[in-house]
Amino acid sequence: MINLRGVNKKYKNTFALKNVNLDIQKGEFVFLVGSSGAGKSTLMKLLYREELPTSGNVYISGVDVSKLPDNKVPYLRRNMGIIFQDYKLLEKQTIYDNVAFVIRALGVSSREVDNRVKSALKIVNLGHKMKSKPNELSGGEQQRVGIARAIVNGPSLLIADEPTGNLDPQTSLEIMEILDKINSRGITVLISTHDHAMVNHFRKRVITLEGGQVVKDVQAGTYG
Amino acid sequence: MANPENTRPKISITQYRIALRVLIETFKGMKQAGIVNIFIIGTMAAILMIFGAIFRTSLSLGTIVSELGNVLEISVYLKQNADPNEAAAEIRQMPHVRRVQIIAKENSWDDMKRQMNLPSIKNPLPDALHVRVDDQNYIKQVANNLESQKYVSDLRYAQDIAEKIRIVSDISHTATVIILAVVGFLTMFIINNTIQLVIQSRKKEIEIMRLMGVSNWFIRLPYILQGSLYGIMATIIAIIPLSFLQGYILQVHQFLGLPNSEDSYWAMIFVLFSMSIIFGALGSLLSIKNKLKT
Secondary structure (H helix, E strand, O other), X not given: OEEEEEEEEEEOOEEEXXXXXEEEOOOOEEEEEOOOXXXXXXXXXXXXXXXXXXXXXXXEOOEEHHHOOHHHHHHHHHOEEEEOOOOOOOOOOOHHHHHHHHHHHOOOOHHXXXXXXXXXXXXXXXXXXXXXXXXXXXXXXXXXHHHHHHHOOOOOEEEEEOOOOOOOHHHHHHHHHHHHHHHOOOOEXXXXXXXXXXXXXXXXXXXXXXXXXXXXXXXXXXOO | OOOHHHHOOOOHHHHHHHHHHHHHHHHHHHHHHOOHHHHHHHHHHHHHHHHHHHHHHHHHHHHHHHXXXXXXXXXXXXXXXXXXXXXXXXXXXXXXEEEEEEEOHHHHHHHHHHHHXXXXXXXXXXXXXXXXXXXXXXXXHHHHHHHOOOOEEEEEEHHHHHHHHHHHHHHHHHHHHHHHHHHHHHHHHHHHHHHHHHHHHOHHHHHHHHHOOOOHHHXXXXXXXXXXXXXXXXXXXXXXXXXXXXXXXXXHHHHHOOOOOHHHHHHHHHHHXXXXXXXXXXXXXXXXXXXXXX
C-alpha cells in the first residue's frame, strides 16, 4: 500500500527526513511516533503530495506520487482520507454540509451524497448532530466530523496527523477506537502521534522516527 | 464504502452535476462579497460607459470620414467678375473632370432666402460650379488644378472636410486603444483585488477542497465565473446610457445623410461584453492561480 524508498527531505540546510525506507501493507493500522520535529508531519505530507521528497520515491498503491503530474494529484487524494489535528472544519456550515461539500464537488448525486454522509456520520456516532454547527460541538465531536469527512469518499487509506493532539485522554481513546473500527473495515490507517498512552493501549505496529530517520519499527509495539 | 473510482468524472450526468455545483459556488462567492459587489459593478460600469462612448463616437467618425471620402464633387466658387460659362467650358477640358454643373448665384440666393427666411438684401453669393471627377483618387489633383485658376475665388470638397475629420477620428481611434488598455487594466485590477478578498475569506474551504482531492479547475472556475459575471452585469448597466448616445448619433447620421449606424452599435455592445468578460475572467484567474498550489 505504502512504500518509501530512500526518501530524503531537506529544508534549506536541515534534513527533515533522512534515507527513510518503509513498507505498510494494505489493511494495516500503524502508529508513526516521535518527538516534535522528528519528521512525522513531513512524512505524512509526502504521502498526500503536499510536499515532494528531495530525493527517493514514495509509492502509494504502486504509484510513485513524487513523480505524479500535478493534474493527477486530486485523483490520488480522492483515494485517501486525511484527518488533521485542528479538524479544519467550516464554521459557518452544518456538520452535514462539512462532510458533504467535498463529495458534492466531485459530482456525486444528491441521493448518494445523502446516503454517504449519513453513513459516515453514523460510523462516528454523530448521526444525531447533522444540523449542528462545529462551534456547538466539543473538540472530540469536531474531530469525529473530521473523520467522517475523511471516510465519506470511501478511501482505501486514512492518514491522521496528530488526530488527538488537542484532545483529553478519554476523548482521544474514543477517537482511536473509531479509527480502529474503520481499520477493521479493511482501510489502511496511518496515525502520527506522540501520545504514549494511546500507542501503548492499542498495541499496533509502531514506527519510531528520530531526527528524520526510522529508528524502530515494531509490530504490536509500544512507545516511550 | 463507495468505490472511489466512481467519483472520477466519467459520465455526462456527473459533469452536469459538477457544472451545477460550480454555479452554486459562484453565487455563494458573490453572496459573500455582499455590498462589495455593488461597488465593483458600479465602478466597472462607469469605466465601460466611458470606453463605450469613445469607442462608439470613434466608429461614427470613421463612417463620416469614409462617406465624405467617397463624394466625388468639388464646389468651386467663382470671382464676382468671372463668367461661369467660360469657366465651366475651360474646366471641362481638364483631365479627370467628368461633369461640370453651373449653379447661378441667383438660384443659390433664392434657395437660401427660401430656406432661411432672409430679408430682401443684395445677393452676396458668387456663381458656383459643381465639378464631378471620374475617380476619387484624383479629386485632390483636380482641386489643386482648379485652385490655380484666376477665376476661382474659393473651393470646397468633401475630402478636404474628410481630412479634417480624419484627424479627429485618428485621435479618437488612438484614444480608444489607449482607453481599451486602461479599461482592461482597471477591470483586471478591480476584479483581481475583489477575488483576492473572497479567496482570503474562503481560504480554509479552498485548502480543505484541495486536500480532499477536488480538482484545481473546480476550485478556480467559480472565481473565474464570478469575475466574468461582474463584467456582464457592468456591461448591461453601461449599455443603458450608451443607448441614449446611440439615439443622438442616429440623429446626427440622419442629418448628415449618412447610412444607418445600427451595426456600429451592436459592434460596440459586442466589444464591451467580450472585453469585460475576458478581462474579468483574467483578473480572477490571476488572483486564484497564485493561491493554488497542487
